[in-house]
Amino acid sequence: MTPLDPATQDLLRTLAPQVLGTLVRRYRDFADCEDAVQEALIAAAGQWPAQGLPANPKGWLITVATRRLTDQVRADTARRLREQLVVSLVPADEQIALAADAAGVNERDETLDLYFTCCHAALSAASQVALTLRAVGGLTTAEIARAFLVPEATMAQRLSRAKQTIKAAGGQFPAPSEQERLARMPAVLHVVYLIFSEGYSASSGDRVTRVELSSEAIRVARMLAELVPGDPEVLGLLALMLFTDARRAARTGQNGELVPLDEQDRSAWDRHAIDEGDRVLQRALARGMVGPYQIQAAIAALHDAAPSTEAADWPQILALYGLLRRVDDSPMARLSEAIALAMVEGPAAGLAALDEAAADPRLADHHRLDAARAHLLERAGDRSAAIACYHRAAARTGSIPERNYLLLHAARLADV
Amino acid sequence: MKYMLMMHAPGNGPLQIASWPADDIKAHIAFMMNFGRKLAAAGELVGAEGLSGPEQARRVRAGASGEAITDGVFPETKEFLAGYWIVDVDSPERAYAIAAEASAAPGKGGAPLNMSIEVRQVMSGPPPEWTPGA
Numbered sequence: 095m096t097p098l099d100p101a102t103q104d105l106l107r108t109l110a111p112q113v114l115g116t117l118v119r120r121y122r123d124f125a126d127c128e129d130a131v132q133e134a135l136i137a138a139a140g141q142w143p144a145q146g147l148p149a150n151p152k153g154w155l156i157t158v159a160t161r162r163l164t165d166q167v168r169a170d171t172a173r174r175l176r177e178q179l180v181v182s183l184v185p186a187d188e189q190i191a192l193a194a195d196a197a198g199v200n201e202r203d204e205t206l207d208l209y210f211t212c213c214h215a216a217l218s219a220a221s222q223v224a225l226t227l228r229a230v231g232g233l234t235t236a237e238i239a240r241a242f243l244v245p246e247a248t249m250a251q252r253l254s255r256a257k258q259t260i261k262a263a264g265g266q267f268p269a270p271s272e273q274e275r276l277a278r279m280p281a282v283l284h285v286v287y288l289i290f291s292e293g294y295s296a297s298s299g300d301r302v303t304r305v306e307l308s309s310e311a312i313r314v315a316r317m318l319a320e321l322v323p324g325d326p327e328v329l330g331l332l333a334l335m336l337f338t339d340a341r342r343a344a345r346t347g348q349n350g351e352l353v354p355l356d357e358q359d360r361s362a363w364d365r366h367a368i369d370e371g372d373r374v375l376q377r378a379l380a381r382g383m384v385g386p387y388q389i390q391a392a393i394a395a396l397h398d399a400a401p402s403t404e405a406a407d408w409p410q411i412l413a414l415y416g417l418l419r420r421v422d423d424s425p426m427a428r429l430s431e432a433i434a435l436a437m438v439e440g441p442a443a444g445l446a447a448l449d450e451a452a453a454d455p456r457l458a459d460h461h462r463l464d465a466a467r468a469h470l471l472e473r474a475g476d477r478s479a480a481i482a483c484y485h486r487a488a489a490r491t492g493s494i495p496e497r498n499y500l501l502l503h504a505a506r507l508a509d510v
Numbered sequence: 511m512k513y514m515l516m517m518h519a520p521g522n523g524p525l526q527i528a529s530w531p532a533d534d535i536k537a538h539i540a541f542m543m544n545f546g547r548k549l550a551a552a553g554e555l556v557g558a559e560g561l562s563g564p565e566q567a568r569r570v571r572a573g574a575s576g577e578a579i580t581d582g583v584f585p586e587t588k589e590f591l592a593g594y595w596i597v598d599v600d601s602p603e604r605a606y607a608i609a610a611e612a613s614a615a616p617g618k619g620g621a622p623l624n625m626s627i628e629v630r631q632v633m634s635g636p637p638p639e640w641t642p643g644a
Contacts, residue, residue: 348540349536349540350543351539485525485528488525488528489563489565490562490565490566494560498535498539501525501527501528504528505530505531505535506532509532
């Protein structure tokens, strides 16, 4: 099979959720439609490179997917019932005249509903993530499996169970109101951010053959921002991911060890992504409704704009963390706030804030608390206590690059 | 045939590596990364994982009604499993050679660690002529 050129690959992935949205709207059954669309995508990947791009790629995909769907129904149903069934699945108002590629009742809502379905509350986070990558992102099962470093059979089973769960939970489409759509948005944003974080934190595996989950999350968020241009938190999330991803090349060393913000080579940061992040964040802030993603994006923007960690606008960062705590109080944000406080008022104030944060049971035993404490003890000049805290954190982290970083940092302190 | 190579590290106290100078830690990490890459490039690597420290390990047993009963940390443990590789090779000798290479990973001052690597064959399914009913 001739490999797809990147432009066609992008086109297929962009069209995938639109085609699936249209099919689900017409034929209702999410699981069957999803399978049919995947088969159509595979068919396109096989035929388009040899035969050239069809005049109407989206119409082509809808036609092929519909054919697969009817084949499936044909196989499942007695011959006599089949025609009736397929016809009855099509809403009455669409049975007469809808051409294969004609826009549905509201194409935007159809695609948006897919995001909601994939983030169905009945699914585990891992399943939400996998299903979003497949149904919205248009990735194949093999690609998703590789991205998460699990066997393809495992991922196939996870996807198939997720679809069964949706079916059992009544995964039909009751066409939510605009109000309901807005209420569901945080769940969607959370899943997109999970995809991004997975790509950002998992650094094992062969980079060359892995789909970059961070780039996938950014792509999915971009599509979402086009669907709901009025939601500032979608833009906030997109900006946050752009700012964070801009540092990708600088955040790991030669052997995959973590390089923290203050030791990164800032000339290796992706200026293009930072500029785009700035523009997206400005658009979000112009709407005047502040949410947690926008605040985190604003903090990331201040870091990315600074020539060094010391030179960052720490009073402003500290104020933003205060704001973040009011809208979304999370233990990790408290740790960062304590670091910011230390940068403004000195390490003693930061350490006192950490002690306060440690009262939270979610944080008391967390390796990040030890890592933050070690960092502030080091700033305070208490070397041996800092080393002990780095070692405690190293013994408890579940990430190899992070452990390597913590061990190396402690060793450098001891070498001085 | 497949073999599992299990790397055991000394338990009983802090991570051994924590007392080394930074450059020695770096050299050790670089060696391990390169070792994995070489096995993968040779088409011999099936899988490899590093395990988190023994401090977080729990022993689990089912209780009377099947509930999980966990047992805590084992500070007295002399050594613990730090990680493993599964390799697919032509002979046990090749598996031993790979294990010896891992065993000689550089430690403090660049001296080979000569740590103990347990090599176990991964059991396969039945050979064709033994398949019942075949």
